[in-house]
Amino acid sequence: MNELRFMDLKDKLISSFYAYEDHLQVTDQVHDVKVQAIKDFETLGFPKKKEEAWKYTSLNKLLKQDYNLFAQVEDALDYKEVKKYFIHEIDTYTIVFVDGVYASQLSSTTHDKIDACLMSSAMEKDKYADLLEKYFNKIAPKSGLNALNTAFARQGAFINIPKNTVADKPIQIINFSTGKENNLMIQPRNLIVVGENAQVEIIERHQSLTENPVFTNSVTEIFVDKRGMLDFYKIQNDTHHASLIDNTFIKQMAETHCSVHTFSLGGALTRNNLEFYQKGEHSNSILKGVTLIEGKQHVDHNTLVHHTQPNCESHQDYKGIYDEKSVGVFNGKVLVEKIAQKINAYQSNNNILAHDDATINSKPQLEIFADDVACSHGCTIGQLDEEALFYLKSRGIPAKEARALLTYAFANNVLESVKIGAIKKRINKLIANKLNVNLGFDL
Amino acid sequence: MLKIKNLHANVEGKEILKGINLEIKAGEVHAIMGPNGSGKSTLASVIAGKEEYEQTEGEIILENEEISELEADERARKGVFLSFQYPVEIPGVSVTNFIKTAINETRKAQGLEEMPAKDMLKKIKEKSELLEIKRGFLSRSLNEGFSGGEKKRNEIFQMAMLEPKFAMLDETDSGLDIDALRIVSNGVNKLKTKDNAVMVITHYQRLLNYIVPDFVHVLMDGKIVKSGGKELAHKLEEHGYDWIKEEMKMA
Ligand SMILES: Nc1ncnc2c1ncn2[C@@H]1O[C@H](COP(=O)(O)OP(=O)(O)OP(=O)(O)O)[C@@H](O)[C@H]1O
């Protein structure tokens, strides 16, 4: 029965593609890529529960719904109403989409020293043809979800930081959904190219403004050239009706530093497929996350670090606090190829179950073919420390605040490595709001 | 200030406190001594409101109010303070943020505004100077990696900040070097007024040279078996506990 329903959405997607492909308004070249992609999706389909990587996360409920695939936004959003979703305390470039469509009045793009603009406009310009040819749809591996995104993606952010350039401001990519079109499926597609010895900081957020279900299947491809630096911050604090599959793929060359912080503080179902491919020596990958959820929320971190070159490092540090009936999944894979000697790969996943009904499935997967490597992983699952709670309470701090303080303390080292103060402050505030406390200080 | 009547308490189903009676008046210092495992820390924890310690009988009355049913944080906000024998390490929370939170939560509960940042800083400065605590120390994570002595000094710093009515010091002297013992005791004495009271738990007479008790009680096997003046501590230091056991047998 379920299988049949699966087929329904899949079939609907495929037939919609052919019926509406002229809505996609793309060049012939891209059109060919899309046609190939829908064929791939036809073969690969949605992930199945029997696949190892999807054992603990079922898309069943999401796939049972019907979605509007080509939303048309009529009214522009008022900045005042959505300002709170921006990191507005600092000056940034912003690339904003509403229901998958570019919102120019909310955006501030540039072609000055760097490019922070739209995929669609990049695709129209000859000067980017080379970059697109090299990287678009080349970094993301073949999968049903990626193919689906490639077929349907209409819009996204295009960021290009030329050689020896440091982006003068962080760049925010924000996807709003308004739900004017009932159930909505959006498939943003971003491409980020960081040139040799270039640097950029990026903030990404998906935010639903509606009670209607939203299903986002986002793909971000990132290429970081020699000695480049990328710091990426993902703020996932969506409504209980919004689900997100975030597929982010990073290919990094020699002597690069790439970090991704993922703050998963809300959403119905959130799945992060975050993959790093190291293609040069002395590169460093950093993956950090804080998950703090309750209710029936579900957050799945599925990470891969692929070490294919010697003398590289990777650090993964994911912290999770699960309350009520929420479910967490951590599936961290570290793959070290035979020639990748002298690798230092570290992975840690620490969890607190704040409620008897909460669940965490944590599974490290180390596949190491090189012999001279230092790989470590650790996973803990526990409760808040009762002795520590008593200590705090014995100083007059009420139970709720004491729990919050310990939760902060638990997540603190992930927050510490955030380089942008305004983001740190924002995450602090979001956590305090969630825990319903006002501690009067930031960690 | 504090009256304890026929206090019984269980830890994991086993009776540890077996009927304790104690009255501590405002302005007094009481010392509790007794062999290892006799229940001294348990007594302090039960008074502070540790949930795992089940009070099965008796009363704990703080300034005419029975507080047995109150949560630990409520007791603390009413002026009960415990300097722990083994302070817990809490990585990720700085001493300063911790103490600010504690003070402001207490003020909030009393319907007061948060303490203005300037006043807070002034108070922190004053109290850390009293206990000769270095600045950098206060921005470190609470108790994390603190030496034994630093932990104890930090406990008394918190006491100085919170200004409790009734403070219990559980083996605050253990781990302190000779100079630190003098500094910490001096700090405690400076905080002492005619309106508050202190209960010191210790194994050694040495501390009581600095913090001079009005009464000394001996706790054995969950009961107070002997009470006296400060000379009792000298006698214990010299002769140990055997003579008390003998006395008990005789009686
Ligand atoms: N959480 C616990 N679980 C089990 N037994 C406990 C627990 N806490 C205390 N006890 C027991 O209760 C008894 C009294 O312990 P307590 O710590 O009060 O002794 P104490 O007088 O403070 O000893 P010391 O001088 O060594 O500090 C001991 O036998 C101890 O093992």
Ligand SMILES: [Mg+2]
């Ligand atoms: Mg003790």
